[in-house]
Amino acid sequence: MKILVCISKAPDTTSKIAFNEGNSKFDETGVQFIVNPYDEWYALVRALELKETIGGTVTIVSVGGADYEPIIRKALAIGADDAVRIDAAESDSLYVAKQIAAYAKGKGFDIIFCGKETINYNGSVVPGMIAELLDMPYIALAHKLDIAGNTATVEREIPGGEEIVELNTPFVVSAAKGMAEQRIPNMRGIMAARTKPLTVETAIAAEASTTIKTYSLPPAKSGCKYIDAENAGDLIRLLHEEAKAL
Amino acid sequence: MSVLIFADNHNGKFPKSSFEAVSYGAELANTLGTDAVVITCGNIQGDGGLGNAGAAKVLHVASANTSDSQQMTRLIVAAAQKLGANVVIFSHDISGKLIAPRVAARMDAALVPGATSIPGNDFVVKKNVFSGKAIAEVAMNTSNKVISVLPNSVGIKNTGAVASVEAFTADPGAPGLKIKEVKAENKDGEIPLPEAELVVSGGRGMKGPEHWGPIEELAKILGAATACSRPVSDIGWRPHHEHVGQTGITIRPNLYIAVGISGAIQHLAGVNGSKTIVVVNKDPEAPFFKAADYGIIGDAFEVMPKLIEAAKKFKASN
């Protein structure tokens, strides 16, 4: 099984969110970057589990600048075999999808794994776009995936329940919670990652389809109104009369 | 040129998120000086109420596998081509997340996922980023455009009109997958969390699964769904689909009541779009109070019975 895992870089979940350059850029000062949790915990780990049971290779692909390399090394330390960085600023979802699709085309990947969404852009769109550009089936927000021969059984959430679908490779899947459990890289993995192949490819020509003009912060809460625990029942009245929430 | 809207239904019933997408598309069509056309599939009654939400016309596909994103994409893009529509609207719900990105790629269109505002002629659209910690204004640079609308962020029109319904067929191409089984997760009368207007949620402060009675009871009285923090679902006190937050699901109900949850930043990321937040916690320093509208400092096991009591009285008299 030849598996490709799309890895993106995201600010640590506790980062302070601030902007600069006239509120048009994310202020990276003092921000720690991590592997996007959905990509690391769910997509990558499930890909590795499949490799461990049925054999094959797990390749990482990222669209980003040189600042992506520590993130890619982390994914290699967790257990991926090799990695490709497509050297471009990740300006826009369609742009990123076009780069990954152009790289993957004709290379015979059986499964292309993505995360459910990036925690900074919250798009949930790159995997579906890759699937369309490669004319492959796509399962969004899957939480279980098993494979026998070239047939996969995948579970995904649907309104009010879940659905089990069956499909043949090749396909694209985005991984949500449940797909696998987080793995902490060990010392051996970290050492091995240093020498695993990480190739840099040049980007194909494409336009950014969207531009972020400005960022703003949501209006602050006006403050918390405390209700005495003894009279907790008052809350229901306030929710009805004041907040109009009931 | 028309604005095309995909409205998903479940056995003929349109969820609130579908009506929101239709009204969003209708409003945008108004701005652009054109009409709103809806495409939908399966067994629907009359116009399914889509006209009332703003649709001028409904294109009805008698049978389609809405789980097959390849086939749905071919159908929707064929409809857009037939209408000459260069704007396609989805809800940013489960079906929109599955299909909208493909439609955008096929039309070489910019996509704004999870839009929270209706653009003018300039097509600058707001969306939440950094898990609700910031808002971005995104300009769409292509002639074809796809927008998916974040549930619970725009109102639903009530025009009183009925839309004409027209059969629509196109070649969906070969199927990409087979549905083997559908499992209903929500017991009868239980409200699916992503669509819920009211949510009662418990954290590790509830001490154990055997203490969830008060959470469930308050939810039942109010007609709310139940949710939980990540550790609670990780240790198996509650099912995984109740886990909200950065690594679970994101919800934006009108009311979120958090009991025994500390309010870690990763938890807040999934709930900070809620209109009103209530926090019950015995620790006055719990970070969740900073994000709350109403707070009760106290022991959940003493506070919950009082809330249940008051909620019962409220329901009896309203």
Ligand SMILES: Cc1cc2nc3c(=O)[nH]c(=O)nc-3n(C[C@H](O)[C@H](O)[C@H](O)COP(=O)(O)OP(=O)(O)OC[C@H]3O[C@@H](n4cnc5c(N)ncnc54)[C@H](O)[C@@H]3O)c2cc1C
């Ligand atoms: C990358 C990453 C992603 C994460 N994603 C998520 C996510 O998606 N969702 C999520 O929820 N968490 C997530 N977490 C975990 C998060 O950081 C917190 O650890 C978690 O939210 C804490 O859950 P809790 O509030 O239930 O438990 P605790 O932090 O243990 O808080 C329990 C609270 O209950 C209160 N309490 C105790 N007893 C009582 C009582 N008798 N009455 C009233 N109050 C009481 C305590 O004062 C305390 O505030 C993530 C963490 C990381 C690192």
Ligand SMILES: Nc1ncnc2c1ncn2[C@@H]1O[C@H](COP(=O)(O)O)[C@@H](O)[C@H]1O
């Ligand atoms: N720059 C990138 N490089 C590689 N994969 C990416 C990149 N951006 C997004 N992805 C993948 O696409 C998924 C969804 O991203 P998004 O559509 O931005 O929410 C992520 O979880 C990644 O798996």
